[in-house]
Amino acid sequence: MKKYVSTNHAPAAVGPYSQAVKWGDVLYLSGQIGIDPATQQLEEGLEAQTKRCFTNVKAILSGEGYSFADIVKVTVYLTDMDDFILVNELYASFLESPFPARSCVAVSALPKGASVEIEVIAAK
Numbered sequence: 527m528k529k530y531v532s533t534n535h536a537p538a539a540v541g542p543y544s545q546a547v548k549w550g551d552v553l554y555l556s557g558q559i560g561i562d563p564a565t566q567q568l569e570e571g572l573e574a575q576t577k578r579c580f581t582n583v584k585a586i587l588s589g590e591g592y593s594f595a596d597i598v599k600v601t602v603y604l605t606d607m608d609d610f611i612l613v614n615e616l617y618a619s620f621l622e623s624p625f626p627a628r629s630c631v632a633v634s635a636l637p638k639g640a641s642v643e644i645e646v647i648a649a650k
Contacts, residue, residue: 535585537561551650558582559640572641579644580620596648602630603643
């Protein structure tokens with residue numbers, strides 16, 4: 527059974543998509559940018575945006591009984607690959623070894639002028 531997931535503890539979708547979709551024991555999260563769900567405003571600066579991405583991911587995961595330990599795949603989108611080192615350090619502060627599979631790609635732009643977007647797949 528497919529379940530569409532939504533929580534007020536993460537920002538509302540900025541387009542026609544769901545925050546996450548659960549299929550069986552797998553939870554597919556849409557990409558999260560650094561929007562504060564209380565203000566619906568983008569955080570200022572790469573570090574704050576990256577931390578907010580992970581906070582938003584955690585809120586969606588926990589709403590369905592998942593945690594960072596359940597993440598099996600992460601995709602990170604950056605508008606500037608020079609930001610890779612800082613994002614990588616922050617990534618390692620949120621996730622623990624053994625780390626999930628990951629891709630990191632550079633993109634020309636992200637919604638709302640974000641510098642980073644993070645999407646995950648989690649499984650029980």
